[in-house]
Amino acid sequence: MATELLLTPESRYIAAVALLTIVGIETGGWFLTRVLRGKVAMTEFQKNFARAGHAHAGVLVTLGLVMLLLADAGGVHGVLGWTGRVGVLLAAALISAGFFFSSMGSGEITRPNRLIALIWLGAASLAIGVISLAIGLLAG
Known part of the structure; x- marks a missing residue:
């Protein structure tokens, strides 16, 4: 027996925005292929x-x-x-930004700058989002 899956309007809008970020992730993948082919100079x-x-x-x-x-x-x-719906997606943005921005620069960059803190903020957002939804599911 098939069950119909209905999304709330809020989840539909959030999903639409999240799906659009896939184009950015895809562009990042293309950029990585350029890095790995030696077209962009970066340290290990x-x-x-x-x-x-x-x-x-x-x-x-x-x-x-x-x-x-x-x-x-x-x-x-x-x-x-709301925390469950948005927390993980916010974590995706923060953690990725932390990796990218903390390693930016030219020359012999071999360690992260202070923007690595974004990774830890993202990790907190991830944990809060997952725990919130788990509690909501258990309480329901």
Whole structure:
């Protein structure tokens, strides 16, 4: 027996924006192919951080889309629902930005700058989002 999946209007709008970010992630993948072919000069540290930023963006946007489905299917509303819906997608932006911005620059960049703090803010957003939705699902 097939069940119909209905998204709330809020989740539909969030999903539409999240899906549009895939184009940015795709562009990042194209940029990485240029880096790996030697067309863009980067240190090994910068290459590693670029890969990590790209990977985190893709995985966390995908998880964020799943979170929308779980929140709506589980009937999680209010603060727990909003935090669960938005927390992981915010983490995707913050963690990726942390990897990219903390390794930017020219010359022999071999360690992150202070913008690495964005990674830790993103990790907090990820944890808060996942825990909020889990609590909402368990309470429902």
